[in-house]
Amino acid sequence: MPIQENLGPAERIIGSLLTYSDHLYHGRCGVVSSDHRFGVGVRWEPVSYKVEDGQKVVYKLEKVGKKSRRTRIGVLTEDNKVMNGGPVPIAEYRPSYAFDQEHRDLKVVLAAFMLVQARKGAAVLDAGKIAFYDEDYRDVGEAMMLIRRKDGKDLNPKLLLRIHDVLRLPAIAAINHDLGFGLSARRPFLGRWPKTVEKWLRHREQNPRMLDGLVKAGFRTTVMELARRIGYKPETPYFFEALRWKQCQAEDGRRTLAIGEAVKAAESWAGLSEMQVCEKIVAQKPDWKRIVGLLPKDVGVTRAVVAAAIEAACLSDKDLIILTPTLEELGLLDVPDVRGRWEQAVKASDDMRAANIARNVQSKQVAEKLQEAADIAVQKAVEEVHGWID
Numbered sequence: 001m002p003i004q005e006n007l008g009p010a011e012r013i014i015g016s017l018l019t020y021s022d023h024l025y026h027g028r029c030g031v032v033s034s035d036h037r038f039g040v041g042v043r044w045e046p047v048s049y050k051v052e053d054g055q056k057v058v059y060k061l062e063k064v065g066k067k068s069r070r071t072r073i074g075v076l077t078e079d080n081k082v083m084n085g086g087p088v089p090i091a092e093y094r095p096s097y098a099f100d101q102e103h104r105d106l107k108v109v110l111a112a113f114m115l116v117q118a119r120k121g122a123a124v125l126d127a128g129k130i131a132f133y134d135e136d137y138r139d140v141g142e143a144m145m146l147i148r149r150k151d152g153k154d155l156n157p158k159l160l161l162r163i164h165d166v167l168r169l170p171a172i173a174a175i176n177h178d179l180g181f182g183l184s185a186r187r188p189f190l191g192r193w194p195k196t197v198e199k200w201l202r203h204r205e206q207n208p209r210m211l212d213g214l215v216k217a218g219f220r221t222t223v224m225e226l227a228r229r230i231g232y233k234p235e236t237p238y239f240f241e242a243l244r245w246k247q248c249q250a251e252d253g254r255r256t257l258a259i260g261e262a263v264k265a266a267e268s269w270a271g272l273s274e275m276q277v278c279e280k281i282v283a284q285k286p287d288w289k290r291i292v293g294l295l296p297k298d299v300g301v302t303r304a305v306v307a308a309a310i311e312a313a314c315l316s317d318k319d320l321i322i323l324t325p326t327l328e329e330l331g332l333l334d335v336p337d338v339r340g341r342w343e344q345a346v347k348a349s350d351d352m353r354a355a356n357i358a359r360n361v362q363s364k365q366v367a368e369k370l371q372e373a374a375d376i377a378v379q380k381a382v383e384e385v386h387g388w389i390d
Helices: 009-019 021-025 104-115 138-146 157-168 170-178 193-206 208-216 220-230 238-243 274-284 288-294 303-311 317-322 324-329 336-347 354-360 364-386
Strands: 030-034 042-052 055-064 067-076 081-083 091-094 123-126 129-133
Touching: 042 067, 042 091, 067 091, 104 138, 104 157, 104 193, 138 193, 157 170, 157 193, 157 220, 193 208, 193 220, 208 220, 208 238, 220 238, 274 303, 288 303, 303 336, 317 324, 317 336, 324 336, 324 364, 336 364
Parallel strands: none
Antiparallel strands: 030 042, 030 091, 042 055, 055 067, 067 081, 081 091, 123 129
16 A cells, blocks of 8 residues: 555554554564555564574565465564664564554454455355355454453453444445445445354353453443344343343243343442441452442542552552542542552553543643653554664
């Protein structure tokens, strides 16, 4: 894709994503090298390396017809640079894929984009017989939706819904219709989104602890909305029980599971005092979203509640940054231990939203710290792509 100065923001995002498409979603190792034929000025290619005479020799992997060809491109150094005899590295080795970065909006856009690709693994016939199957680009979007990570960098239920919302945007729906996708001019084309959501829900229904974990994490209504949008049909009544989703019979009488059955009441801290709430937080260590959902209205988010949550490590770095205005208002940033934990979160931040949060704080010093965190996040993002180019 040649450089086009007249590309709009959306086109630039898509161009950047496509340049690194394999690197974003696969666990494949690769190298990034300078290439001004691409809109982002660099390209990514899959590679492997082999230890030869004590050196890690890097080979580029190319597919020629049905065979794979390996071409030696250089030697890998300890700082992940690929050298080929000269003083300047020819590429940078990337041992891990970029899906473990935040960039939630970019992941949503890429997943939505890939789910409606024209190349979807169709059979290619030769003399009436299947010769091979075409590339399946929609499988990429599906993999992005289904992949599960322990660090929380995967696509949570709210982001799965956001993919649906992107595909339903009038401008996106119009583009897909013009490309010939879908049979209806009124219905947005969703590609493989419904089937992938069905797989996602089925897997969690078949693993009840995962479903229970989603409820505890505050995604109960989001999971219900996903089920509604695809007309999900559970295999067992426990799906409704876990979600506390009372079922009523449809007019045509088609429903067969959990009709009229009572569901257990949601856990509640209603009636507890502030001290009792703090004791619950320290004992159970729920995450911050869960705490907010359980707080009695007559207690609310108080200084003691937030302090207990911080002491019990219930707040992530991101939570602490988002809550900066609240920490400031409650005077908790004047508490040395809290201040130290907050500053640690700011230094580790890879989230650029800190710049927006800085507008809502009173202290100039706090605002400067947040702006610094945003600048660091931007720098990290840039270095991921261009850091090796000096």
